[in-house]
Amino acid sequence: MLRFLLPPLLLLLLTSCAIDPPAPYGSCPTDAQLRWQQMEMNMFCHFGPNTFSGLEWGEGTETEDMFNPTALDCDQWASVAKAAGMKGIIITAKHHDGFCLWPNPVSTHTVRESSWREGKGDVLRELSDACLRAGLKFGVYISPWDRNAPTYGTPEYNETFRRTLESALTQYGEIFEQWFDGANGEGPNGKRQEYDWPLFNGTVARLQSQAVIFSDVGPGCRWVGNEAGCCGETCWSRINIEGFEPGSKSPGTDLLNHGTPDGKAWVPAETDVSIRPGWFYHAYEQPKSLQQLLSIYYTSVGRNSLLLLNVPPDTRGLIPAADSLRLMELREALDNIFSNDLAQDAHVTASSRRGKAYRPSNVTDTHYHRYWTVADTCLTPTLTLTFDHPITFNRITLQEYIPLGQRVAQFEVDVMHNGQWQQLCPATTIGYKRILLTAQTTTTALRIRFVECYACPIINRVALFQDNIYTDQL
Numbered sequence: 001m002l003r004f005l006l007p008p009l010l011l012l013l014l015t016s017c018a019i020d021p022p023a024p025y026g027s028c029p030t031d032a033q034l035r036w037q038q039m040e041m042n043m044f045c046h047f048g049p050n051t052f053s054g055l056e057w058g059e060g061t062e063t064e065d066m067f068n069p070t071a072l073d074c075d076q077w078a079s080v081a082k083a084a085g086m087k088g089i090i091i092t093a094k095h096h097d098g099f100c101l102w103p104n105p106v107s108t109h110t111v112r113e114s115s116w117r118e119g120k121g122d123v124l125r126e127l128s129d130a131c132l133r134a135g136l137k138f139g140v141y142i143s144p145w146d147r148n149a150p151t152y153g154t155p156e157y158n159e160t161f162r163r164t165l166e167s168a169l170t171q172y173g174e175i176f177e178q179w180f181d182g183a184n185g186e187g188p189n190g191k192r193q194e195y196d197w198p199l200f201n202g203t204v205a206r207l208q209s210q211a212v213i214f215s216d217v218g219p220g221c222r223w224v225g226n227e228a229g230c231c232g233e234t235c236w237s238r239i240n241i242e243g244f245e246p247g248s249k250s251p252g253t254d255l256l257n258h259g260t261p262d263g264k265a266w267v268p269a270e271t272d273v274s275i276r277p278g279w280f281y282h283a284y285e286q287p288k289s290l291q292q293l294l295s296i297y298y299t300s301v302g303r304n305s306l307l308l309l310n311v312p313p314d315t316r317g318l319i320p321a322a323d324s325l326r327l328m329e330l331r332e333a334l335d336n337i338f339s340n341d342l343a344q345d346a347h348v349t350a351s352s353r354r355g356k357a358y359r360p361s362n363v364t365d366t367h368y369h370r371y372w373t374v375a376d377t378c379l380t381p382t383l384t385l386t387f388d389h390p391i392t393f394n395r396i397t398l399q400e401y402i403p404l405g406q407r408v409a410q411f412e413v414d415v416m417h418n419g420q421w422q423q424l425c426p427a428t429t430i431g432y433k434r435i436l437l438t439a440q441t442t443t444t445a446l447r448i449r450f451v452e453c454y455a456c457p458i459i460n461r462v463a464l465f466q467d468n469i470y471t472d473q474l
């Protein structure tokens with residue numbers, strides 16, 4: 001009898017030992033939001049009549065012939081983006097001047113009305129094809145504010161804009177991100193438009209269900225609150241968006257910059273910033289220095305935000321050599337800094353464990369879905385990394401396993417110094433990725449003390465690096 005009972009009993013025992021993962025805490029990312037966040041760095045391309053007029057905000061009265069790139073090559077844009085380590089490109093398909101970079105039935109202010117390529121050109125076609133060839137994702141910026149559309153300022157415009165979206169979102173394959181600009185300079189005597197946001201967002205969701213919608217208030221991702229490349233040191237991917245709208249009715253920039261721990265919606269921050277002073281190309285401007293770009297990387301990707309770096313093509317329709325060279329320097333620097341993880345061979349222990357599947361050493365492997373966590377009730381555990389030989393570092397990368405929510409509000413890092421623990425740095429949120437810039441430190445052990453968590457912390461990565469290139473402290 002026992003012979004027959006033993007195997008099922010054993011099975012029962014084994015399954016009851018397998019401990020469940022923690023339940024999700026609060027709002028969590030959708031699969032599309034997670035994939036988006038993992039892209040980390042994308043390229044923005046501002047291109048249109050402004051490229052030729054020298055303006056930043058076109059009037060909407062520019063002639064179509066003004067748009068006339070002499071040597072447009074979107075494969076060049078894509079190869080620069082790819083070599084720089086970007087994962088996607090977002091183009092200004094229609095900026096505030098209303099000019100459309102693709103021919104469409106809704107507008108008569110498009111490439112079709114220009115003499116460029118005898119009216120047969122289509123920048124969205126060329127760029128989306130180039131992205132596909134290069135293995136990059138493709139996204140579109142389409143400005144609701146339109147200084148050219150005759151219907152702007154009437155209820156009819158909402159339908160015009162819906163049709164504009166429909167045209168851009170149905171011909172160029174998969175769109176990974178739809179960018180809605182909140183900027184609006186209608187002026188005291190100008191036309192005013194009440195935007196039908198549910199209609200616009202619903203159209204994107206219907207036609208490109210995986211597309212992450214950017215605006216001041218998402219719903220896919222949110223503006224970081226400035227154009228300086230600087231996400232808050234404390235940055236929650238959650239925020240309350242109910243009752244808010246893009247533009248003048250958006251939450252304050254401070255709130256956008258930091259998010260809120262108890263926010264009802266998962267709307268992570270996107271940091272949009274230009275490599276040059278302007279968003280559009282101006283011959284007299286120069287790209288930012290490598291030091292400035294590294295600083296931006298640390299204050300965006302390093303603070304739980306995605307970096308959308310604008311690199312404006314010039315009047316030829318090419319990314320200028322100065323910008324592409326700078327991007328290659330950035331890539332080389334990032335590879336140099338982040339290719340040697342000094343924590344890889346650490347012996348990792350923890351003050352508390354949840355079970356074998358969630359072991360502490362999971363933080364030093366690179367499997368995204370393997371993480372260390374503790375019992376549900378344990379909100380202040382300690383994770384310790386010890387090394388056989390002293391290591392020297394000045395960067396600490398931490399990642400929370402965000403598919404189960406963002407949980408950590410405060411933690412402290414200590415290092416072993418002459419046989420004693422010494423505090424290295426206090427910090428607040430982690431989120432998808434946090435990179436701490438620390439003093440140059442040589443030690444044989446490091447510990448992370450979780451001081452305040454909304455639910456048991458779930459950490460899938462701890463890594464240590466030495467940066468000899470970016471020397472400023474943030």
Ligand code: FUL
Nearest residue numbers: 056057181182183272279
């Ligand atoms: C702003 C716009 O007004 C700028 O021209 C630019 O497109 C930037 C990305 O967003 O709101």
